[in-house]
Amino acid sequence: MSHAALETRQGHIEVRNFALSYETIDGAVEAVTDTQIHVAPGEFVSIVGPSGCGKSTLLNAVAGFLKPTCGIVTVDGNAVTGPSAERGMVFQQYSLFPWKTVRENVEFGLKMRGMPKFERARAARTLLGLAGLEAFENHYPERLSGGMKQRVGIVRALATGPKVLLLDEPFGALDAQTRIIMQQILTNMWQRLKISVLFVTHDIDEAIFLSDRVYCMTARPGSIKAEIQIPLERPRQQAMMMSSEFLALRRGLMSLIREESLKAMGGEITDLGMQGLSIELQGHSIADIL
Amino acid sequence: MSSPALMTSPNQAAATAAPGAAIPPSRPEFSARAARWFRLNQDRLRALLIGTASLIAFLITWHLLTTYRVVFFVKFTNVPAPLAVYASFTKAIHDPKFLMHILLSCRRIFIGFSLAALVGVPLGLIMGRFKLVHEIVFPVAEVLRPIPAIAWVPMAIMLWPTNEQSIVFITFLGSFFPILVNTLHGMTLVDPVLVRAAKCLGARETSIFREVYFPASLPHIFTGLTVGMGVAWVSLIAAEMISGQFGIGYFTWEAYSLVQYADIALGMIAIGVLGLGSSLVIRAAGQLVMPWRSR
Ligand SMILES: Nc1ncnc2c1ncn2[C@@H]1O[C@H](COP(=O)(O)OP(=O)(O)OP(=O)(O)O)[C@@H](O)[C@H]1O
Numbered sequence: 399m400s401h402a403a404l405e406t407r408q409g410h411i412e413v414r415n416f417a418l419s420y421e422t423i424d425g426a427v428e429a430v431t432d433t434q435i436h437v438a439p440g441e442f443v444s445i446v447g448p449s450g451c452g453k454s455t456l457l458n459a460v461a462g463f464l465k466p467t468c469g470i471v472t473v474d475g476n477a478v479t480g481p482s483a484e485r486g487m488v489f490q491q492y493s494l495f496p497w498k499t500v501r502e503n504v505e506f507g508l509k510m511r512g513m514p515k516f517e518r519a520r521a522a523r524t525l526l527g528l529a530g531l532e533a534f535e536n537h538y539p540e541r542l543s544g545g546m547k548q549r550v551g552i553v554r555a556l557a558t559g560p561k562v563l564l565l566d567e568p569f570g571a572l573d574a575q576t577r578i579i580m581q582q583i584l585t586n587m588w589q590r591l592k593i594s595v596l597f598v599t600h601d602i603d604e605a606i607f608l609s610d611r612v613y614c615m616t617a618r619p620g621s622i623k624a625e626i627q628i629p630l631e632r633p634r635q636q637a638m639m640m641s642s643e644f645l646a647l648r649r650g651l652m653s654l655i656r657e658e659s660l661k662a663m664g665g666e667i668t669d670l671g672m673q674g675l676s677i678e679l680q681g682h683s684i685a686d687i688l
Numbered sequence: 689m690s691s692p693a694l695m696t697s698p699n700q701a702a703a704t705a706a707p708g709a710a711i712p713p714s715r716p717e718f719s720a721r722a723a724r725w726f727r728l729n730q731d732r733l734r735a736l737l738i739g740t741a742s743l744i745a746f747l748i749t750w751h752l753l754t755t756y757r758v759v760f761f762v763k764f765t766n767v768p769a770p771l772a773v774y775a776s777f778t779k780a781i782h783d784p785k786f787l788m789h790i791l792l793s794c795r796r797i798f799i800g801f802s803l804a805a806l807v808g809v810p811l812g813l814i815m816g817r818f819k820l821v822h823e824i825v826f827p828v829a830e831v832l833r834p835i836p837a838i839a840w841v842p843m844a845i846m847l848w849p850t851n852e853q854s855i856v857f858i859t860f861l862g863s864f865f866p867i868l869v870n871t872l873h874g875m876t877l878v879d880p881v882l883v884r885a886a887k888c889l890g891a892r893e894t895s896i897f898r899e900v901y902f903p904a905s906l907p908h909i910f911t912g913l914t915v916g917m918g919v920a921w922v923s924l925i926a927a928e929m930i931s932g933q934f935g936i937g938y939f940t941w942e943a944y945s946l947v948q949y950a951d952i953a954l955g956m957i958a959i960g961v962l963g964l965g966s967s968l969v970i971r972a973a974g975q976l977v978m979p980w981r982s983r
C-alpha cells in the first residue's frame with residue numbers, strides 16, 4: 399500500500415466516539431458503543447466480529463443510512479449526513495436492478511450524475527472489461543450466477559468513482575472457490591483505483607488476505623476489541639495463505655473472535671464449560687430438556 | 689495506471705465466459721436455430737396441441753348433447769347446436785347492426801378501462817410512496833371496493849346525464865379497484881435494498897421513483913391490469929343487460945327476449961372472445977414493457 403497511500407489524498411474515513419442504539423418496544427437496543435475506527439486514504443481495512451455484534455450497523459452508519467446515537471462519522475473531514483455517491487456500497491444480498499441489463503446497472507450512478515448516454519456506456523464497458531464481464535453486458539441479472547452478480551455489484555459501486563468503497567459481507571453467499579476469485583478481483587480493482595475500502599466479513603482468512611489492517615469487534619454491544627496490522631506483502635498470492643506468517647495472524651485473530659463468539663452465545667463460557675454444555679445443561683441432560 | 693497485475697487473464701476470462709457459449713454464436717445456420725427454437729418451445733407447442741384437441745372435444749360434446757337433446761338434470765332441449773350458432777355467426781358478420789354492438793362494447797371497455805388505468809396506477813404509486821395520501825385515500829377505497837359494479841347501476845344512472853356515460857362509469861369502477869389495489873401492493877413489496885443501492889449511487893427522490901419504485905411495481909401493475917380487464921367486461925355486460933340499448937351484452941339479452949336461441953350462444957361466445965383478446969393485448973403489452981421478465 400506504500401505508494402497508493404501517497405498518491406491519494408481522498409477517502410479518509412474517521413469514526414469517533416461512535417455509539418448507535420435501535421429503538422424497540424422493549425427499549426433501546428445498544429448495537430454498537432464507544433467505537434473509534436479510521437481508514438487512511440487508499441487503505442484496505444476489514445472489520446471482523448461475531449454475528450450480531452454490529453458490523454452492519456457500523457457500516458450502514460458510514461454509508462449514511464443510520465444516524466449515530468452518539469459520536470460522529472466523517473469522510474475527508476465532512477460529517478456524513480446521508481447516503482451519497484462518494485461512498486459506494488456493496489450489499490450482502492444481491493442488489494442489482496432486475497429490470498436493467500448488466501451494463502445499465504453499471505451505468506446507473508453515471509446516469510444519476512447526468513452523464514450523456516454514449517459516454518456512460520463507454521465508461522461502463524471499460525469497467526466491465528476490468529471485471530471480465532464484457533460478454534454479459536446485455537444480460538439481465540436473473541441470468542447471472544451469484545459470483546457474477548456480486549462482481550457487477552462491485553463494478554456498479556465503483557463506476558461513479560467513489561472516494562471509499564463499503565462492502566458488507568459481499569461474498570458471504572458464494573462458495574469457497576468463487577470467493578477466492580472474487581477476492582483477487584476485488585484486490586486488483588482496489589489497487590488500480592487506489593480508493594479506501596472498509597470491508598465487513600466474518601471470514602478471518604478473507605480479512606487477513608485482503609486487508610492492510612483488521613479491526614476485531616466484541617460481542618454486542620459491539621466495540622473495537624483489537625486492531626491488527628497485516629504486514630503481508632502485496633500483491634498477495636493465494637499461496638501466502640499457507641505461510642507461517644499468515645497462519646500466525648490467523649491463530650491470533652481466531653482466538654480473539656472465539657472468545658467473543660462464545661460471549662455472544664450466552665455469557666462468559668470457558669472452554670471447559672463449553673465441553674460441559676454439550677453434555678449437560680444445569681444438571682439436566684439434553685435429552686431431558688428436549 | 690498500466691498495471692499488469694490485472695487478474696482477468698485471457699484464460700480466466702474465457703473460463704468465466706463459458707456459460708455464455710449456450711447463447712447463439714456469430715451466425716448459426718438456420719436449421720440449427722430452428723431446432724433449438726423447437727426444443728426451447730416444446731412445452732408451449734405441446735400445450736397448443738392439447739389445447740386445440742380439447743377445444744375440438746368440447747365442440748363435439750356440445751354437438752352431441754344438442755343433436756340428441758339430452759335431458760340429464762340440465763335440459764339441452766332448447767340449446768342451439770354449434771352448427772346453428774355458426775350459421776347465425778356467418779349471418780351476423782354481414783350485419784352492420786351486430787358489428788356496431790361489438791364496436792360499441794369495445795369502445796366502452798376502451799374508455800372505461802383506460803380511465804381506470806390512468807387514474808388507478810398513478811394513484812397507487814403515489815399512495816405507496818406518500819403515507820399521508822395513503823392514510824386519506826385508503827379508508828374510502830376500502831369501503832367502496834367490496835361493492836360490485838352491478839350494484840352501482842341505479843346510482844350510475846342517477847349520477848350521469850346519459851346512459852352511455854353511466855355504462856362507461858360502471859366499466860371504469862369495475863377495473864379501477866383491482867388496478868389500484870395491485871399497484872399499491874406492488875409498491876409495498878419493493879425491495880428496500882434496491883432503494884438503498886440507488887441512494888448510494890446518487891439517486892434523488894424523483895429518480896428513485898422512476899428508476900426503482902415504478903419498474904419494481906410493474907409486474908403487480910400488470911397483474912392489476914389483467915384482473916381489471918376481466919372485471920371491466922363483467923361489469924360492462926351486466927350494465928348493458930340492465931340499462932343498455934346497444935352493446936354485445938344487450939344483444940345477448942335481446943336475443944333471449946326475441947327467442948333467438950342461436951344468437952344467445954353467439955353473444956356469449958363473442959363476449960368470451962373479446963375478453964380473451966383484450967387480456968392477450970395486456971399480456972403482450974406487459975412483455976413489451978418488461979423485457980427482463982420474458983425468458
Ligand atoms: N432494526 C433493528 N432493530 C433492533 N435491533 C436491531 C436492528 N437491526 C439490528 N439490530 C440488532 O443490533 C445488533 C447488531 O446488528 P448488525 O446487523 O449490525 O449485526 P452484524 O454484526 O452485522 O451481524 P451479522 O454478522 O449476523 O450480519 C444485533 O444484535 C441486532 O439484533
Ligand SMILES: [Mg+2]
Nearest residue numbers: 453454455566
Ligand atoms: Mg451484518
